Amino acid sequence: MDAAFTVLNDGVLYIDRGAIVAVQARAAPPPPGFEAVAPVRTEGTLLPGLIELHNHLSYNVLPLWSPVPRRFEHRGQWPDHPDYRRLISGPMTIVGTWRDAQGRAALLAPLVRYVECKCIVAGVTTSQGIMLNSNAGVQRHYRGILRNVEQTDDPDLPEAKARIDDVEARNAQAFLARLNKQGESGCFLLHLSEGVTPDGQADSLARRHFLALRVAADTWAINQRLAGIHAAGLLAEDFAVLGGHGGAMVWSPLSNLLLYGATARVDAARRAGVRIGLGSDWSPSGSKNLLCELKVAWLVSQQLLGGLFSARDLAAMVTRDAAAILQWEAALGSLEPGKRADLLVIDAHTGDPYEALLRARETDIHLVMVNGVARYGVPSLMAALGAGGGETLRVGGRTRRWFLAQDSGDPDVAQVSLAEARRQLRAALHDLPRLARELEQAPVRRATLALDAPEPVVWSLALDEIRPTGSELRPRLPFEAPDDFTGPQTALRAAAAPLSTVLAPVRLDPLTVADDPDYLARIAAQPNVPVPIRSGLAAFYGVQATPPPQVNTGPGALPAAQPH
Incomplete structure (x- = not known):
């Protein structure tokens, strides 16, 4: 796929030091410098990342x-x-x-x-x-x-x-x-x-x-x-x-x-x-x-x-x-x-x-x-x-x-x-309540340092959705009043009870849909997602979606979408 969407049905991609040197039909002679290089057969379709x-x-x-x-x-x-x-x-x-x-x-x-x-x-x-x-x-x-x-x-x-x-x-x-x-x-x-x-x-x-x-x-x-x-x-x-x-x-x-x-x-x-x-x-x-x-x-x-x-x-x-x-x-x-x-x-x-x-x-x-x-x-x-x-x-x-x-x-x-x-x-994630208690109960750790030694640098995630970081992911320009602000201000208002009393174990999200047996069922149970999207997504992965009881699946419901 080049910028004009050209498709080569039987092509070779030549790469040198991270850059593409040539893209051409397999029957064409290799570019200079690649005469002795045997192409690696992928037996698949190559696309841009x-x-x-x-x-x-x-x-x-x-x-x-x-x-x-x-x-x-x-x-x-x-x-x-x-x-x-x-x-x-x-x-x-x-x-x-x-x-x-x-x-x-x-x-x-x-x-x-x-x-x-x-x-x-x-x-x-x-x-x-x-x-x-x-x-x-x-x-x-x-x-x-x-x-x-x-x-x-x-x-x-x-x-x-x-x-x-x-x-x-x-x-x-x-x-x-x-x-x-x-x-x-x-x-x-x-x-x-x-x-x-x-x-x-x-x-x-x-x-x-x-x-x-x-x-x-x-x-x-x-x-x-x-x-x-x-x-x-x-x-x-x-x-x-x-x-x-x-x-x-x-x-x-x-x-x-x-x-x-x-x-x-x-x-x-x-x-x-x-x-x-x-x-x-x-x-x-x-x-x-x-x-x-x-x-x-x-x-x-x-x-x-x-x-x-x-x-x-x-x-x-x-x-x-x-x-x-x-x-x-x-x-x-x-x-x-x-x-x-x-x-x-x-x-x-x-x-x-x-x-x-x-x-x-x-x-x-x-x-x-x-x-x-x-x-x-x-x-x-x-x-x-x-x-x-x-x-x-x-x-x-x-x-x-x-x-x-x-x-x-x-x-x-x-x-x-x-x-x-x-x-x-x-x-x-399974031990979230315990880790939260440790954070809440632990005294401030102070390392023993020489008087002129700098304080050790300690890193944490910059979570813009949770706490102010001095910059924003959204241009929060005032329109009428600051009441429509979002992000960390909202989260801080809700942070009353200690996290150790709120959290429960959470499952690590699997890497792929293929290895997550619950993912498509969870999508099927989402009340805000239209039925054609839920069932169609399941069809893409070869699974029969099971909608929640309140969803209308009668004659008026749209069929599952099929790619074509």
Whole structure:
């Protein structure tokens, strides 16, 4: 797949030092320097690595909120529900801050290892990063094997801004100045208009967060650098503004449906020329991975929007178009000479390759390569590509191999295998009440230091949804009053009872749908998700969905969607 969607039915990809040298028919002579190199036969379909434009990776150790207890109207409501602290913010507070007997943040490295692997096992090569805070007031991202849109260390891949300083979120004029700042590149991936505006209604709290971007009559704090995450509360006229000013959006349909019973008006977005990417959001109220989110997007398009998007359209949202939103189109998003060798191989030989991607399950992923390095795949391919000695695991009963070594990676994570990360996280989530008591009862640890020695730096997860960090994932511009603020202010209001009295054991979310026997049943029990989406998603995975008793499954119900 090049930028023009050219398909080679029998082709070879030539790679040197992380870059694609040539893409050509197998019958053509090899490019200079490759005459003595025997191509590795994948027996599958090669596609660009999937680019995910939105994911709260830190939370992806948690299982799906099941069922979501009610239909919410906007982002400010569900963090106030008692379930949220018990199932989401409370467990993550413990995981993000718990220290072992030596005062080390012992769960951070296992968490990073696990959630990165959870992306890669589904063909994702790029996602958002994991931010850390320290007691020294310093923030940093973990370096891992997954490409991080916020820290690339590559001049050809301008870094995205997923947070803006509180000061810049005070008014639309200041935010517009930030977007137009000279000498900067890269996009802003910011939550925008999280919630719904029902048909026939011109006002909603979610929409007000978009209207607050208006600077003057025809001036908005929007340009080609802004990608609004969710944008579910926008009306058609708002998408006309967003598209007219060059803005983009990141669509997370399952998360929107789970929480709000509706998703963004992507038909209006498309008519307005808004560029669209995809993101699975997070595991508590979203898809297991981007491969699953592609299926939900297809079902919404086919069952609810009259076939709005083709399979190729959706494949572009996680490859070519996603790269363009990031301003990375010259380096990633398609398989072309000179671009980075980020790719996946799926077990498909015939038919339309984009439909094959939509149908693919985790068990169909045979290889994932990042920057020319084989990171995950079937043992035979990994061995042929020089990465055969790594850790193995079973995915849906099939053996897969990992190559997790990385010289530039975080040294703490390098010491943790995937199996060990899973073991530690399972134990910690099972022991949440005990760990919470230890945090509440333990005195402040003070190491014995020389008088002139600096205080040791201690790291914790920067959980924007739970506590203030000095920056925000969403432009919280005042519209009428501060009462519509969301995020850590809401969470802090609810934090009255000690966590040890609130928490119960939580199950570590399995890496894949293939290895999670409860996932599709939990989706089927979600009251806010339309029946065609629930049953259609189960059909993609070859499972019969069992809807909850209150769902109408009579003659008027739509049939399960089938990919075509």
